[in-house]
Amino acid sequence: MRAVILILILAVIVLIVAIASGLIDITQTRSAAAPDLQANGSGVTATGGQTPAFEVETGKIAVGSQDKNVTVKVPQIKVERPSDANTTATNATH
Numbered sequence: 324m325r326a327v328i329l330i331l332i333l334a335v336i337v338l339i340v341a342i343a344s345g346l347i348d349i350t351q352t353r354s355a356a357a358p359d360l361q362a363n364g365s366g367v368t369a370t371g372g373q374t375p376a377f378e379v380e381t382g383k384i385a386v387g388s389q390d391k392n393v394t395v396k397v398p399q400i401k402v403e404r405p406s407d408a409n410t411t412a413t414n415a416t417h
Contacts, residue, residue, distance in 0.1 A: 346382040351375060 341347045358372030 348380040350378045350380075352378050 338347075342349065353373065353376035355375040356371065356373040358369040361368050361370075
């Protein structure tokens, strides 16, 4: 149950960030209208009513590579071995 609540909270936060950053734009195009209810001896009847309508515009995110060549400097690694004199001295002490 806690996992479901956490997922819902994260979804709401992502939606708020998307709207605040302009990635999603929601505009209401038609307002809602409640139905007319009539109660009689056989039950309740509902007539009319209207659901709201929304227009949603989303931003575009493009993922790809650039069409230009770039030169990147790569560091050089140089390995120097110890001299033979240091190697024999180290081996003699052990």
